[in-house]
Amino acid sequence: MATKNKKLNLKDRYQxxxxxxxxxxxxxxxxxxxxxEDFEGIKITxxxxxxxxxxxxxxxxxxxxxxxxxxxxAIFDAFAQNNGHQNISDARYVNALKLFxxxxxxxxxxxxxxxxxxxxxxxxxxxRVACQMQAIDELRHSQTxxxxxxHYNKHFNGLHDAPYMHDRVWxxxxxxxFFDDARSAGPFEFLTAISFSFEYVLTNLLFVPxxxxxxxxxxxxxxxxxxSAQSDEARHMTLGLEVIKFILEQHEDNVPIVQRWIDKWxxxxxxxxxxxxxxxxxxxxxxxxxxxxxWEMYYEQNGGALFKDLERYGxxxxxxQDVANDAKNHVxxxxxxxxxxxxxxxxFHTWMPEKEEMDWLSQKYPxxxxxxxxxxxxxxDKEHAEGRRFYNNTLPQLCQVCQxxxxxxxxxxxxxxxxxxxxxxxxxxxxxxxxxxxxxxHEPEKxxxxxxxxxxxxxxxxxxxxxxxxxxxxxxxxxxxxxxxxIGSPDHKRWLAIKGESTGKKADSTDQNAA
Amino acid sequence: xxxxxxxxxxxxxxxxYLVEAIQEDNPEAEVQxxxxxxxxxxxxxxxxxxxxxEEKLGREWDVQEMLVDVISIGGNVDEDDDHFILQWN
Numbered sequence: 001m002a003t004k005n006k007k008l009n010l011k012d013r014y015q016x017x018x019x020x021x022x023x024x025x026x027x028x029x030x031x032x033x034x035x036x037e038d039f040e041g042i043k044i045t046x047x048x049x050x051x052x053x054x055x056x057x058x059x060x061x062x063x064x065x066x067x068x069x070x071x072x073x074a075i076f077d078a079f080a081q082n083n084g085h086q087n088i089s090d091a092r093y094v095n096a097l098k099l100f101x102x103x104x105x106x107x108x109x110x111x112x113x114x115x116x117x118x119x120x121x122x123x124x125x126x127x128r129v130a131c132q133m134q135a136i137d138e139l140r141h142s143q144t145x146x147x148x149x150x151h152y153n154k155h156f157n158g159l160h161d162a163p164y165m166h167d168r169v170w171x172x173x174x175x176x177x178f179f180d181d182a183r184s185a186g187p188f189e190f191l192t193a194i195s196f197s198f199e200y201v202l203t204n205l206l207f208v209p210x211x212x213x214x215x216x217x218x219x220x221x222x223x224x225x226x227x228s229a230q231s232d233e234a235r236h237m238t239l240g241l242e243v244i245k246f247i248l249e250q251h252e253d254n255v256p257i258v259q260r261w262i263d264k265w266x267x268x269x270x271x272x273x274x275x276x277x278x279x280x281x282x283x284x285x286x287x288x289x290x291x292x293x294x295w296e297m298y299y300e301q302n303g304g305a306l307f308k309d310l311e312r313y314g315x316x317x318x319x320x321q322d323v324a325n326d327a328k329n330h331v332x333x334x335x336x337x338x339x340x341x342x343x344x345x346x347x348f349h350t351w352m353p354e355k356e357e358m359d360w361l362s363q364k365y366p367x368x369x370x371x372x373x374x375x376x377x378x379x380x381d382k383e384h385a386e387g388r389r390f391y392n393n394t395l396p397q398l399c400q401v402c403q404x405x406x407x408x409x410x411x412x413x414x415x416x417x418x419x420x421x422x423x424x425x426x427x428x429x430x431x432x433x434x435x436x437x438x439x440x441x442h443e444p445e446k447x448x449x450x451x452x453x454x455x456x457x458x459x460x461x462x463x464x465x466x467x468x469x470x471x472x473x474x475x476x477x478x479x480x481x482x483x484x485x486x487i488g489s490p491d492h493k494r495w496l497a498i499k500g501e502s503t504g505k506k507a508d509s510t511d512q513n514a515a
Numbered sequence: 516x517x518x519x520x521x522x523x524x525x526x527x528x529x530x531x532y533l534v535e536a537i538q539e540d541n542p543e544a545e546v547q548x549x550x551x552x553x554x555x556x557x558x559x560x561x562x563x564x565x566x567x568x569e570e571k572l573g574r575e576w577d578v579q580e581m582l583v584d585v586i587s588i589g590g591n592v593d594e595d596d597d598h599f600i601l602q603w604n
Contacts, residue, residue, distance in 0.1 A: 010578075010596050053592035056579070064582045071583075204587050208523060208552070215551030223551050227525050230586045238592045288550055302589045305518040309591070309603045 014055035019048070022125030034123040040186035043251035047124030051242050054235055061133055065140070065232075072144060072228045079221040080151045089217040089285045091156065091495035092486055096210075096283035097149055097222065098158040098348035103175045103275060104206070105145040106166040108229075110179040111194060112138035118187040130239050134195075137232040144228065148221040156491050158347040158482040165347055168462070169475045170453035171275075171339070173403045177450065178272050182265075184446070188247060189261050195240035197265030201306065203233055204298040206276045213280060213288040241306075248313040255314045260442070266318030267435035270327075271402040277332035278339065281361065282353060290364035295328040320435045326411045329365050333373040338407050340380065341392035345471050349486035352381040372414050389485050393467070395454045400429045400447055401436035408432050424448065520590030520601040521556040529584045536567040552586055561590070563599040 008016065025033060037044070078084075088094070112135050119131030146162075153159040166172050182193040211226030247254050277291035289297075307317040318324075340350045353361065358377065361369045380390050396405030410416040420437040421430050424444045431437040440447045456462055463474040471477045481490050522537075524530035530553055537544060537555055544557040555561065568576045578599050590601035 010594070053594055054579075054582075055594060056582075060579055064579065067583055204589075208587050209549075212550045212552050227551070227586050231525075231582060231584065234585045234588050235582070237588060241591065301517075301519060302521065305520070305589065305603055308518055312604070 010055045013057055014052065017057040017059070018052075018129045019125050022128075030123055034121055036121045036187055037123055040188050041257055042188045042247060042254050044124070044247075045250055047122075047126065049249065050124050050126035050246050052126055052130055053238055053242060056133065056235065058129075058133075061136075065136075068228050068231060069140070069144075072224055073147075075224045076148055076151070076221055079148075084218075084220055085152055085155050086498050087218045087220075091491050091498075092349070092351060093217045093219065093283065093285055094152055094156045094491065095158075095348040095350075095486070096214075096279045097152055097219075098156075098482075099275065099279060099283070100222075101145065101149045101159055102162040102165045102169070102347055103172055105142055105149075106163055107175055107179050108138050108142035108145065109163075110176075110183060112136075112142060114138075114179070114183045114190055114194060117183070118190050121187040127243075134232075134236055134239065137229075137236070141225075141229040141232070144225045148225040151221060155494065157478065157489075158349075158491075160478075161476045164476055168453075169347065169477070170345060170457075171342075171404075173451065173453050174275065175272060177403050178268055181268070181446075191240075191243045192247075192258060192261040193265040193268075195236060196244045197262060198269050199233060199236045200240035201266060201299070201303055202269040202273060203230075203237075204302065205273055205294055207233060208298065209289045209294040210276060210280055210284075213284040213286075216288050217284055217286050244310070244315075245313070248310075248315065252314075259315055262315065263319040264439050264442075267320055267324075267433075267439065268402060270324045271404055271432070271436070274331045274335045274404065274408075277328075278335040281332040281364075282336045282357075285357075287357075287360055290361075291332045292328045292365060295325070300325060319438075320433070323411045323433070323435065327408065329368040330372070330409060330414055333361075333365075333369065334407050334409070337373070337376065338396070338405060341390060342396075343484050344391050345467060345475070345477070345483065347475070347477050347482045349484065349489050349491065351486040352377050352384065368414065384485070384487075391484075395457065395467075397430055398452050398454050399432035399436050400450055400452070401439050402432060403450065403452060404432055406430060406432045518559055518603045519556045520559065520561050520588075520603060521554060522561060522588045522601060523552050523554040523586040524581075524584050525586060526551050526553050527584060529580075532568060532571045533563065533581060533584065536571050537561065537563055540564050540567050560600065560602040562601075565597045 031038075085094075115131045115135035115138060119128050119135060122128055122131070149159060166176055182190050182198075185193065207226055207230040211223050211230065214226060215223035244258065247258055277295075280289070280291045280294060281287075303317075307315065336350070339346060340352070343350045358369075358374060362374065383390050396407070398404065399406055406417065406419050408418050410418045418433050419430065420432075420434060421428055422437065422441070423429075424440075425448075427448070429440060429448070431440065453462075457467075457470055462470045464470045468479065471483065472479050477483055486492055524533055526548070534546060534553055534555065538546065540563070541557050541561050544555050544561060547554040547556070563578070563581065565576055565578050578594060578596065581599065588601055590603055593600040593602070
């Protein structure tokens with residue numbers, strides 16, 4: 001066809017529509033235009049070596065993104081019109097969405113801001129275009145997640161004020177501080193942190209097995225936004241790998257800097273993912289894959305292949321990878337135990353697993369669950385049955401870097417709490433691990449400024465002196481509605497009412513899902 | 516050590532043709548079905564050819580169309596007008 005021959009091929013189109021649209025400044029010094037490009041010590045000798053393997057141009061970008069959006073919103077409409085929330089496996093599942101909306105969706109927005117900012121800071125046109133597209137993607141993710149979950153907000157508690165909570169609630173400082181750390185770093189560290197360590201190495205664990213689990217639990221809206229977002233992530237991951245290869249190929253002096261960033265951001269990401277581990281093992285009523293299995297597939301296997309590929313640049317796998325691999329059999333149980341004890345201060349409910357779920361955990365974690373966790377859980381279950389649902393009223397000690405309570409245990413010694421401390425300029429700081437302590441040691445001037453929720457409560461900066469006032473006034477958590485145990489909560493009662501009404505009717509589709 | 520590349524698609528009608536094309540061009544690839552998704556892995560290298568896809572679909576197909584259905588990938592990407600390749604070096 002004659003028309004077909006006129007079309008530029010992918011490589012030429014990319015060249016014309018990205019690189020050739022840029023220009024060299026003539027009356028301003030490049031260093032003044034891009035002042036942040038040098039201070040991290042990264043040496044770039046030739047920006048034209050930057051590769052975007054997808055070779056996506058703006059026209060193609062809008063075309064495919066528009067198609068994704070049309071598909072996605074058709075499903076949101078169908079889900080809402082057909083009361084899709086009634087077809088989920090169990091209302092306990094919605095608590096994973098509450099955590100997602102207040103913990104993850106604001107990170108999408110932070111990523112949008114981050115890419116918009118660093119996109120301005122690179123003098124290479126290819127990098128600027130890639131960052132611009134990713135900024136728009138991240139904004140889309142933040143918006144579509146809020147749109148998807150707005151339907152649940154009509155029927156369940158705890159979803160009413162997610163961005164506000166993100167900036168204040170104790171455990172939400174874990175994801176918030178992660179992104180604030182990345183966004184306040186230089187542009188190359190931001191890319192290494194988010195594009196490479198987070199997007200390439202770790203987000204699969206959130207967006208692939210968890211979203212597959214959402215589908216298995218009947219949540220059509222969430223799986224659809226999750227996979228729609230993840231279709232953009234495939235591009236982001238590719239960019240992340242290219243970024244690393246590009247920086248490493250530019251100058252040998254870049255290698256140790258990048259290695260240190262990989263070590264830091266792997267560890268920070270691994271700690272952040274403790275929340276996802278708990279969502280997968282405890283908050284999906286119908287199970288797809290255990291956290292340990294997901295870690296093996298997406299980190300040990302895929303990450304192993306990746307770091308083997310990077311060996312030729314002089315990059316080794318992240319420091320403390322052995323600690324993270326050992327922890328795959330513990331983190332989800334330790335995190336869930338913690339949230340169970342502090343449900344008075346969360347915007348979602350917790351519960352003890354049912355017997356079949358405990359059996360599933362025993363089977364998936366043969367070396368750890370029965371030995372270290374099951375007895376404690378059964379004890380709490382019994383206490384609850386006897387009218388003494390356990391809540392811990394002592395505020396926990398937080399790690400200065402990851403901001404997670406110091407709940408994790410030592411590698412190969414799961415009965416020993418992992419705790420490190422050091423004195424910096426006369427003040428003592430506490431850490432959950434060597435990984436977090438190392439990060440502090442390298443940049444103490446950054447981490448001494450951490451806004452630690454527990455410290456802030458004790459210092460009187462959270463609108464009250466007691467937990468109840470902080471939770472209601474400062475966090476905007478509605479006491480007795482959003483927080484505490486799931487069994488007997490308003491959400492639980494509403495779910496029973498939904499199921500009670502539907503079981504009275506013949507051949508109701510919801511019955512099949514409830515079975 | 517084994518070094519696997521992988522690609523995951525939404526389990527939808529488009530993906531059916533992609534999976535068929537991949538299986539034809541990569542007979543060693545392993546196809547895993549999980550809820551709502553299909554994950555395909557192979558040792559070192561996996562290719563999607565435009566020509567095979569066009570045969571399967573019976574129409575012209577742009578390699579970038581797969582952007583709509585892909586969920587995740589692992590491996591270095593090499594894409595042009597005729598193919599999409601994932602590989603570890």
